[in-house]
Amino acid sequence: MVKFRIAVFAVLLISFLTSNSAIAQQPFLDSKQWTAIRDESNGASAYENLRYITTLHRVPATAGFELASQFILQRASEYGLTDVHSEQFEIDGKKQYGLMRSYLAWKVDEARLWEVSPDHLLLGDWRTDPIHLADYSHSAEIETALVDVGSGTADADYTGKDVRGKIVLADGVLARVQQIAINEHGAAGIVSDMPNQTTAWSGLDPTVVRWGHLDARQPSGFAFMVSKQTAEALRSRMRDHVRVILGAHVKATVGPGHWTVVSATIPGTDAASGEIIYSCHLDHERPGANDNGSGCVTILESARILSRLITSGKLPRPKRTLRFIWGPEVEGTMAFLATHPEIMGGLRANIHMDMVGGDPYKNKSVFHVTATPWSLPSFVTDVGASFLEAIQAAATGYAEGELTSDAGIVENRAGGSGTRNDLIGDVTPYSSGSDHDDFDSSSIAVPSLYLRDWPDIYIHTDHDTLDQIDATKLRRVALLGAASGYVYAMVDRDQLSSLLPFLTAQAEARIARSFGGAQQLASDPKVEPGIAWYNSRNFLNATLEREIETVRSLVDFAGGSNEQAAGGIKALTDHTSALQAAIDGRAKDRGASGRAPTAPWAKSEAAKRVPVRIGEFGPLTYQNDNVLLARLGKERYAKIKLVNSEATQLLNVRDQSELYAYEIVNFVNGRRSVGEIRDAVSAEYGPLPVDVVSDYLDACAEARVIQWK
Ligand SMILES: [Zn+2]
Structure with missing residues (x-):
């Protein structure tokens, strides 16, 4: 053991002296550029910016959202970004932005829910804790009985119950309860403990208050959100036939208004070469620290890093413009793109951050670099993945005592808010749920590097606080985002000779890993051997096609010629053929016949359309x-x-x-x-x-x- 330790130490000493070899494993930036971005990255600023944002209740098209957008405007200007401005997009529930219909605005003056009897108890006040009022609640002034309707989402929940003019207690999907209880059965309002966004930990902490969202297009109704503990206490009294009277007071209006999107750039040297766009979503309920204050302050920090390094000449100005936008989730992106076809047409890549700062030992989060869907294969994922690997190696090196806190990218400028933890993260297939869905979709087709924490046990609750956030992680993700965006903005033909072999090797590895899945499909005992054979070959073919497109995406991005990738693509094709031959053998063993399998849809006329x-x-x-x-x-x-x-x-x-x-x-x-x-x-x-x-x-x-x- 002692001997082993000495040997390890010797190796580490050598690697340390040969300048950060543990963290220079990515091929996209030279070590001078990487170190410059790393050393400029700062989790303390991001953390302090987040401190302010978490004080705002940021429902889209509300006063709280406007305050958040003004804060971003101010910071973006202070950070030296160019063309810093905000844009307003009209919303009235009908106006279209692309395929999407706009939603509505909401203005709240006050809202309180009291238990009037048997106890006299304040259950929620908008002024101190706005999460208690469900989004898009309408005005109400009522003192009435509470009726337990279970989940409240099926007609049967209302059998034998008179809810007209009363408040219902329900834990089903809120908009559905609104439809049935209020619109169809005439209830006045809802008290809800609906479990929004379930994880393995959901329900373990009955004190959290989850946020609720009524359908703004419905003409009436209000809802108050309470914790499971509060809801259970109310239910148990009603089971004991105690009459519970609540008093609800809401002064609020739902109607036309506008969404606001803040936009800023770092101009590139060649306007014709397009733009890289960073996005996040600035909306969500207070505190919304990880979802998604974290993404907003982290793209802001990536912007600060790049702006400072480029302005000071420490990094050459890239040819492509870097754009940063902060708006309401998905809707802001759609409104912005629909209004700016000239910008949309020039977008080359997106970096989307949605929940990127969770301390995994508190909120159980795992950080994911999320790939583009198979319909849009792109090297952008490989860039993010290799920076993730480099940062993880650095973090581990620091945690194990081998690297300095600088090299380990630890944030120690903000007191106790930066941890010394490893970076728990991975690369996952495409997953849906935020603005990257728009960018990746085929009629926009801008490949997105989607960075996200999942799960997060406090998502969409009042426990998603600053206390769950790790400033060290904010710094690392800001670095990952800045480095990736800089590569997208810079990459050119001269780099292809070193990047293509790297990318082809990654593609090769993914093809090799897909063989297990292909074997499983070919051997599926529930499927007829000929069809199993077809499904398996189809899987390998599509995997190969995805990887060829990934390699070509880099050539295309860098302005190279397809010939430069021809050798690598041939190697991928040969490799896949060898795997196909093994699958063919397996199919023959199972009794499949013929030279190649036929498509299960070959005889369908509808399938040929x-x-x-x-x-x-x-x-x-x-x-x-x-x-x-x-x-x-x-x-x-x-x-x-x-x-x-x-x-x-x-x-x-x-x-x-x-x-x-x-x-x-x-x-x-x-x-x-x-x-x-x-x-x-x-x-x-x-x-x-x-x-x-x-x-x-x-x-x-x-x-x-x-x-x-
Ligand atoms: Zn989110």
Whole structure:
């Protein structure tokens, strides 16, 4: 043991003396550039900026959001950014931005909920704790009985109960309770402990208050959010036949208004070479420290780092402009892009940060570099992934006592707010739920490096506080964001000779790792051998195609020629052929016949149709709008085989059908047939019957999002 320690020490000493070899494993920046960005990065400023933002209740199109945007404006100016301004986008519930309908604004003067009897108890006051009032609550002045309706989302919950003019206690999806209890059964309002965003830890802490969101397009109703503990206390009294009387007082209006988006740039040297855009979302309930104060202050810090280094001449000014925007989630991005087609047309890559500062030992978060979907393969993920690896190596080196706090990228300028922890993080496949969905979607097609914490046990609750945030992590993510954006803004032809071999090796490794999945598909005992063979080959083919496109995306970005990548692509193709041969052998063993498997959809006429996108740009689902639901109506929408019709409208549901739906539309390019689109999404998320894809695209055609060629 002693001997081993000495040996390790000797090796480390050598590596330390040869200048940061532990952290120089990424090929995209030279060590001078990397060190400059690293040393300029600062988690303390980001943390202090976050301190202010967490004092604001930042629901979109409200006074609190405006204060947050003014703060960002001021900081962006102080940091020396260019063209710092904010833009207002009109909203009235109808106006379209791309495919998305605008939502509504909300103004609250005051709101209080009292238990009047049997106890006299204040259950929530907007002025001190705005999270207690659900978003888009309307005015009310009422003293009435409380009725327990269970989840409150099914008609059966109301059988034998008179809720007219009363307040219901419910824990179901709030907008759905509003629809049934208020609109259909005449209740006055809602008290809710709806479990918003569940994780493995949900429910363990009954004191958290979760945020709630009514449907702003509904004409009436209010809701107060209480903790599970408070709700259970009310329920237990009602079970004991104690009559609970509540007094609700709300002065608020829902109506037309505007969204605000702050924008600032660091100009590049060549306007024709396009822009790199950083995004976050400035909205959400107070305190909203990790979701998403953290992303806002961290892109701001990436902006500060790059602005300072470029202005002082420590880094050469990149050819592409770096743009930073702060707006309401998804909606701000759509409004901004729809208003600025000239900017949208020149965007080359996006860096989106949504929850990036959680201390994993407090909120159980894991930091993820999230890949683009298979419909938009891009090297942007590889850039983020290799900086993540470099930072993790540095963090581990520091934690194990081998590196200084500078080299370990530890924030020690902000007292106790920066930890000495490792960076717990990984690279994951595409996951939906924020502005990157827009950028990655096929009619915008700007590949996004999506940086996020998940899970976070305090997400969307009053416990998402500054106390859960690690200034060291803010610094590391600001560094990752600044370094990645700088690479996107700088990368050019001269670097291809060193970057292409690196990228091809990454692609090679991913192809190798996909073989396990291919074998599983080929051996699936529930599937007929010929179809299993087809699914398996399809998976390998799509994997190869994704990796070829990844390599080509770099060549295209850097302005190189496809010839430069030809050798690497041939190697990837040969490698995949060898894997295919092994799969063919496995299929033959299972009794499959023929030289190649036939597509399960080969005989379907519907599968041969070719869809093409028409109309406005954008994906089909947004925070507060669902294009197919709005255009086709509830009844028709509920018949779409792929879509779960139950109450997903105002929820961020992370389920497979949403991912399939998103990618089916993304794979529509005017060349792929329905069958080929089925193959593409089946490779990405698992085999899907072709009629489900065909049925979904029929609905898209009815909604005039696509037409048949
Ligand atoms: Zn978020």
